Amino acid sequence: MSDSSRDTAEGAGWGAAERGEYKKLMPAKVEKLSWLDPRTLWAARNGVLASWFGDPTGHTRSRWVAQREAAGAPPDKVIRRGDADRFSFMVIGDTGEGDDPQYAVVPGFLKTSQGTDFAVIASDVIYPVGTADDYDTKFFRPYQDYRAPIYAIPGNHDWYEGLGGFMRVFCDDAPPLAPEPPPRPLTRAWARSLLWHRPRTTDGQHLDQARELRSAPDQRAVQPGPYWAVDAGPLRIIGIDTGLLGTIDAEQGAWLREVSKGPRPKILVTGSPLYVDGEHHPCTIEGGHGTVDDIVRDPDHHYVAAIGGDIHNYQRYPVQVDGRTIQYVVSGGGGAFMHATHTIPRVDIANVTEEDFRCYPLRGDSLAFYSGLYGRRLRLRRLFALSGDEATAVIAERLGIRPTRAPGEPVRVTRRARVVAGLLGAGGRPDRTSRLRLPVRKIYTHLFSPSSATYSPPFFKCFLRLDVTPDAVRLRCFAATGNRAQEIDPPVEDEVTIPLT
Secondary structure (H helix, E strand, O other): OOOOOOOOHHHHOOOOOOEOOHHHHOOOOOOOOOOOOHHHHHHOOHHHHHHHHOOOHHHHHHHHHHHHHHOOOOOOOEEEOOOOOOEEEEEEOOOOOOOHHHHHHHHHHHHHOOOOOEEEEEOOOOOOOOOHHHHHHHHHOOOOOOOOOEEEEOOOHHHOOOOHHHHHHHOOOOOOOOOOOOOOOOOHHHHHHHHOOOOOOOOOOOHHHHHHHHOOHHHOOOOOOOOEEEEEOOEEEEEEOOOOOOOEOHHHHHHHHHHOOOOOOEEEEEOOOOEEOOEEOOOEEOOOOOEHHHHHHOOOOOEEEEEEOOOOOEEEEEEEEOOEEEEEEEEOOOOOOOOOOOOOOOOEEOOEEOOOOEEEOOHHHHHHHHHHHHHHHHOOHHHHOOOHHHHHHHHHHHHOOOOOOOOOOOOOOOHHHHHHHHHOOHHHOOOOOHHHOOOOOHHHHHOHHHHOOOOOOOOOEEEEEEEEOOOEEEEEEEEEOOEHHHHHOOOEEEEEEEEOO
């Protein structure tokens, strides 16, 4: 097995290394997504409008679900895949930017996924707005050689055009929803409708041609809707749709409670992680019906894990609940630009300590990555750019922890390294540089990160493989750096065995 980022800097993808062969998979012309482009920002306006004028996602979702049931989808929304007591599946999140970081994941994903029964995409299948025409190069082409079905749950970006593209691809070519009467004038819904982004009438004209790339019988997958459950062997996997704003509607909440009943062990896959960045986000069920995490924690429901996309890295929190452990996982590193991990403070939440917590990329690698980005953007590389060893050492100092990866040579933490770490929010700690802190997490996410995405390794992407037996689930997080060594032998960045009995 090849070195991981926890073993060596080379295992993380740093240093002189042979670039992978993923570019051979890419189309000749790739449009690089920029969130600084006013056209992109305008097309993606529905999330902002929903937060200002009310979120129509729940109502629209109910209409999609009703349409699917009228077309013959099972009312319980359960996909039954047989009773074999052993099976394997993949989970990959936030995939669809269609550029180098997404395609760099593919060789390792295909190698690691051999022998798996199906895959699940956890959130944001297509960026920026879920357009049906984008599925060619951002879904069908990259995964054309994966010889098993792919199921998906939508993320907020898939909802920016009302979920039409997603429903056509994953839900048996569902036709568009019938128009509704216009809202009453001068209401919030009326104001929202004036600015609401809608798909082009010509969208998806080439979808049938794109489908040919994944047209083999063993690749076919039909979902009952945007949320669903899969029964496979001893396990039930439940996927929920958290829409534009990270909540679920009351109708979906009632279904989730019903489908969660019974002694069968369960894994939740959600578009919004329940534990992330050292914080708890239990996911509200609209109408005052509690939270998703209430359902997950209920001992009568027998959940063993909850895996969320949306945040573009890997994190794991083993939370003790009533004498049992539920693994709360973030897995959104499947192709979109990298969200920082170095801004995560020292973990101490729900009895999960820093020693229990795992993340990828490691905080030091994340800090080195972002210091390099800012060095290039500001043309101040000598000031900003930290080596992996320097970043690892300053993170250890700021958080009061042992270095996650021991440096090759002793590293002295310099004043420059401390200043850069403070400016980039390392460890989430306030200090004298706080007032000058550069945007990394939220503002940078919306403005700079996507447009500054590097197109050369290391990319720090990841995906999961889960192997299920009657007694346990073996969950492994594999890395994709974009280098050839990690394509040939994808390193395991984290591994945990989850008992089912």
